[in-house]
Amino acid sequence: MNTKQELIEGLNQDLAHEYQAVIAYTTYAAEVAGPFRPNLRAFFLEEAADELKHAQMLADKISALGGVPTVEPAAVPQATSARAMLEAVLAAETETVERYAGRMAQAEQAGELALAAQIHEMIVDETHHKEEVAKMLEGFPE
Ligand SMILES: [Fe+2]
Ligand SMILES: [Fe+2]
Numbered sequence: 001m002n003t004k005q006e007l008i009e010g011l012n013q014d015l016a017h018e019y020q021a022v023i024a025y026t027t028y029a030a031e032v033a034g035p036f037r038p039n040l041r042a043f044f045l046e047e048a049a050d051e052l053k054h055a056q057m058l059a060d061k062i063s064a065l066g067g068v069p070t071v072e073p074a075a076v077p078q079a080t081s082a083r084a085m086l087e088a089v090l091a092a093e094t095e096t097v098e099r100y101a102g103r104m105a106q107a108e109q110a111g112e113l114a115l116a117a118q119i120h121e122m123i124v125d126e127t128h129h130k131e132e133v134a135k136m137l138e139g140f141p142e
Contacts, residue, residue, distance in 0.1 A: 003110045008067035010103055011058055017096060018055035019073035022048050024092065027076065028085045036082055043136075047089075047129055054122050061115055086137050093130035097123060 025048035032040045059069035077092070079085040100123045107116040 004065060005067075007106055007110050007112065008062055008065050010106055011062050011065075012067065012070045014099065014103060015055060015058040015062065016070050016072055016074040017092070017099070018051050018058060019070075020076050021051035021092060021096070022055060023073055024076045024088065025051060028079065028089070031080075032082050032085060034082050040082055040085070043132070044085075050125055050129070054125070057118055057122075061118070065112075083137070083140050083142060086133055086140065090130060090133045090137065093126050093133060096126045097130060100126065 025044045029041045029044035029048065032044065062069045077088040079088045100119050104116050104119040104123065107113075107119060
């Protein structure tokens with residue numbers, strides 16, 4: 001497989017995870033219950049909008065590179081309590097930041113510098129998501 005095909009495959013993996021994030025945040029916004037619902041719902045809806053922008057960027061880029069954007073989301077973790085939702089989100093955002101660090105290097109190696117810069121921006125967004133959720137979990141009731 002050549003470099004470009006490998007990059008398209010990697011971006012499709014990222015796209016599947018962005019769709020997963022859109023679904024997870026949208027579902028959690030609907031289902032979250034308890035005294036923190038208003039804040040958590042607003043937070044989840046804001047995140048869902050960010051993840052949808054990431055998904056669109058990736059789909060556009062995959063298509064521009066001559067690939068076919070996936071329509072299959074990665075598996076969405078089920079969570080019933082507010083705390084379990086935040087823990088699932090923290091794990092997903094942490095994994096995403098790591099995956100994008102690797103993808104940025106891959107894009108640079110492939111000479112796709114604009115893509116590398118866009119991935120850099122997503123790393124900024126995902127790190128912010130991750131840090132906000134980590135703060136929310138501090139002292140969050142079981
Ligand atoms: Fe994202
Ligand atoms: Fe995120």
